[in-house]
Amino acid sequence: MSNNIDYIKGKVPGEESGIEIRHSVCDICTPGMHCGLDVYVKDGRIIKVEGTKEHPQNKGKLCTKGAANRQYLYREDRLLTPLKRVGERGEGKFEPISWEEAIDTIAEKLLDIREKHGPDRVAFYSGYSKWYRFMFRRFANAFGTQNYGTESSSCFTSGVMAWQTIAQHHMLQDMGNTDLFIGWGTNSYFSRFPMVGGMEKGKERGMKLIVVDPRITPTTKRLADLHLRPHLGTDGALALSIANVLIANGWIDKEFIEKYVYGYEEYAEYVAQFPPEKGRELTGVPAADIIKAAEMIHQASSCCITESSAPMGHHTNGMQNYRAIMSLLVITGNFDKKGGQKPITHTFMERDCGFATREEHFMEEKYPHSGKPAIGAKEHPLWYRLRGDMQANDLAFNILRQDEESVKAIFALGMNYRMFAGDNNYLEAFKKLDFFVDVDLFMTDTAKWADIVLPACTSMERGELKTYPGQFIWYTNPVVEPLGESKSDCDILSLLANRMGMDDELLCAGYEKCIEYIIQDLPVTIEQLKAAPHPIKLQGIPPYRYGSTLKKGLDTPTGKLELYSKLIADNPQWGLDALPTYTPPFNPDKEKYPFLLCAGTRIPNALHSRFHDMPWARHLLNDPSVEMSMEDADEYGIELGDDVEIVTNIGSLTFKAIPTATVQKGEVFIYHGYRELDINSILDGTNLDPYSGFPAYRSAYCYIRRK
Ligand SMILES: Nc1nc2c(c(=O)[nH]1)N[C@H]1C(S)=C(S)[C@@H](COP(=O)(O)OP(=O)(O)OC[C@H]3O[C@@H](n4cnc5c(=O)[nH]c(N)nc54)[C@H](O)[C@@H]3O)O[C@H]1N2
Ligand SMILES: Nc1nc2c(c(=O)[nH]1)N[C@H]1C(S)=C(S)[C@@H](COP(=O)(O)OP(=O)(O)OC[C@H]3O[C@@H](n4cnc5c(=O)[nH]c(N)nc54)[C@H](O)[C@@H]3O)O[C@H]1N2
Ligand SMILES: [Mo]
DSSP states (O other), X not given: OHHHHHHHHTTOOBTTTTEEEEEEEOXXXXXXXOOEEEEEEETTEEEEEEEOTTOTTTTXXXXXXXXXXXXXXXXXXXXXXXXXXXXXXXXXXXXXXXXXXXXXXXXXXXXXXXXXXXXXXXXXXXXXXXXXXXXXXXXXXXXXXXXXXXXXXXXXXXXXXXXXXXXXXXXXXXXXXXSEEEEETOOHHHHOTHHHHHHHHHHHTTOEEEEEOSSOOHHHHHTOSEEEOOOTTOHHHHHHHXXXXXXXXXXXXXHHHHHHEESHHHHHHHHTTOOHHHHHHHHOOOHHHHHHXXXXXXXXXXXXXXXXXXXXXXXXXXXXXXXXXXXXXXXXXXXXXTTSEEEOOOOBTTBOOSSXXXXXXXXXXXXXXXXXOOTTTTTOHHHHHHHOSOOGGGHHHHHHHOSTTOOXXXXXXXXXXXXXXTTHHHHHHHHHOSEEEEEESBOOTTGGGOSEEEEBOOGGGSOOEEEETTTEXXXXXXXXXXXXXXBXXXXXXXXXXXXXXXXXXXXXXXXXXXXXXXXXXXXXXXXXXHHOSXXXXXXXXXXXXXXXXXXXXXXXXXXXXXXXXXXXXTOGGGOOOSSOOOOOOOOSOTTTOOEEEEXXXXXXXXXTTSSTTOHHHHXXXXXXXXXXXXXXXXXXXXXXXXXXXXXXXXXXXXXXXXXXXXXXXXXEEEOOOOSSSOGGGGSOTTXXXXXXXXXXXXXXXXXXXXX
C-alpha cells in the first residue's frame, strides 16, 4: 500500500499507481508548433504533462506555456455548459442552457438575419486558434458571405502578401541548407523555441547569422555574427540601403535578374537614394554595419531570411518593409535554390510539411464569388484582392457606422477583442449588435459581451489531424473526456450546419469526414493515423526539386519575380506604390511624442490574453512593465519599479519601469493582453498599414511621465 502511494506521489506510470501516459499535442500556440505532449492520466484526470521525446517537433522539450497545459485545461473559469445572457449586454450575467436550446437559438437568429438583411450582415470571426479554420471558413462561405475574418488580419498575412506581390507564392527560408541566415526580427528563444535548434545546428555546420533587432536578446547575444539594430519600423530603409551597396558593387546576380525579374531598372533607380550614410540617418545602424551586411550576403553561397509573423508587419509601413527585405533575395538570385527562399507546398494550416493535401480546395470551394465584397475591401483593397476575406481591423468601424452595410451579428470562435488596436471601439460596436455568439474555453472579457456563450474543449479533450515538416502526419485521440459539456469547435460547427440545413454534405457529416476528404490523396487512412502513438513519416513522397517553380513559371501578372508590382501599378486608384518604397512609421508630432512604442514583443511566460490570470505563469513576470533604455531612465530620473505613465494620442496608462541596457534610447517596450492594463486601449485603431490593414502595434508614438 505504502508502495502504491509512493508510485502515485512520484507520478510513476504503471499498474501500481494506476497512472497511464497518453499522447496528445499542445494547441496553445500556433500550428507552426503544436508540440507533442506526454499526458499523465489517473482516474480520468490529468496529473502532469511532459514533452514527448519521440515527437518530431519538440523532441521532448516544452516551453513555459506548454508545461502549463494541465493548469490551462483546469483553469477555474473553464466554461462547462452553454450559457444564455440574462442581464444587460456586457454585464456578464448568464444562465446555463441545453445544447439543443443553444444551437436552435443560434440557427434561428442567423437564418432570420440572413433572410431579412442578407448573409453579409453576419460576420464570422476566429481568434488566434487555427485548428478549426478550414471548416469555419467553409461554413461562413456556405452561409453565403465573404465576411469571414480572423486574428491573422494582424498576424503573419502581411508577410504572405509581400511574397504574393513579388512571386504570387508564399516563400519560406531553407534554413537547414543555407550559408547565411538572416533573422530579421527574430528572437525564437522567447517565441518559438524549436527554431533555436535549427539555428544552433546551422551554426555548428558553419552557417553565418545576421540578426536584425532593435533590442539585445538571447538570439543576438548567443547566435548573431552580426547584429543590426535599426530603430523600430525602419527596416525598409535598412534593406534598401543594403541593396544600394549590393548594386553599387555589382554584388547582384545579373543573369538571374535578366531571366526572372521584372522592374529591376525602376527598383535600382529608387535604391540609388539610399547610400549607407542615408541608411544610417534613417535607421540608426552605422554605415559600416550596413556595408558589412552587404558583404556577408555577397560572400555567402546562399542566403535566406526568416518569416516573421509580427515584428515586420506591425507598422504603418510594414508590408512595404517586408517587400524591401525580400527584394534582397530577388536581386541576389536566392530564390528557389538550395539554401535560399523556397516556395512552399501547402500542406495543412499554412504549413509546408513536404506534401500536399486538398485543404485549400476544401476552403475555396464554397467561396461566394458573386457576393458582396468583404468588409475592408474599400479601406484595404490590396488585402481584399490578395486574401478575399474580411480585414478584421475594419470590422468595428463597419458596425459603428450603422448603415445598410453594418454587420448585425457576430458568430465568433475564441474572440479576444483586446487584440485590436483601439479595442474600446469593439466595446462600442458590441453594444450595437443584434446578436453575438462567442465560443471559448473560458469566460473571457469578450465572452461577457455575448448573448450566447458556448463551451469549447482543448486539444487534449479532442482528436484532430496534425502535420509536421519532414512529411510527418498524425491524428490524435482524446486523452481525457471533455470537461463538463464542452465540445470541440468542429463538432459545434457541424451541429449548426445540420440544424441550419446547410447545403454542404461534408460540413454536415462532421470533422472526420472533412479530414478524409482533405487527405484523400495520401497513402494513409485516418484509422492508421489514430492507431499510431506518434506522428508517422509518409513514405514515397518525392522531395521538392529546387528550381522547379522558376522552370514552371510564376503566376504573377508578368510571369516574373516582381520588384515592381504590376498588380499595384495597374490599380492606381488604390493609391499604393508599385515599388517597395520607404515611408517612416507614422508620427504626427515628433516633438510632442518623442518615443516609439513597441507594444507586444513576446515574453516567455505569456501568450496574448491567455496566461496573465494563471499564477504559475504570471509569477515569472508579475507586473505589467515598460522596458526603457538606461539613458532615458537617467534623463527622466526613473528607477527599477517606478511608476511610469505612457501617454498616447488616445489615452494614458501607468506601468512599472524596467530600465535595461537591452533597449535603445527613444524606444519603450510593453507586453500586451493584460486585462487590468491593456495597452491596446490606448493605441489608435485607425493607425493602420494601408497595404495590409495591420495596426502599428510596434511603432506607435507616445511620451512618458514619471509618476
Ligand atoms: N511566449 C510567446 N510566444 C509567442 C507568442 C506569445 O504571445 N508569447 N505569440 C505567438 C505569435 S501570435 C506570434 S505572431 C509570434 C511572434 O513572434 P516573433 O516575431 O518571434 O516575436 P517578437 O518577440 O514579437 O519579435 C521578435 C523580435 O523582433 C524585434 N522587433 C520588434 N519590432 C521590430 C522592428 O520593428 N524591427 C525589427 N527588425 N525587429 C523588431 C523584437 O525586439 C524581438 O526581439 O510569437 C508567437 N509565440
Ligand atoms: N498590442 C499588441 N496587440 C497584438 C499583438 C501585439 O504584438 N501587440 N499581436 C497580434 C497578434 S500577432 C496576434 S496573433 C493576436 C492574438 O490573437 P488573440 O485572438 O487575441 O489571441 P488570444 O489572446 O490567445 O485569444 C484567443 C482566444 O481563443 C480562446 N481559445 C483557445 N483555444 C481555443 C479553442 O480551441 N477553441 C475556441 N473556440 N477558443 C479557443 C482563448 O481562450 C482566447 O480567449 O494579437 C494581436 N494583437
Ligand atoms: Mo501572431
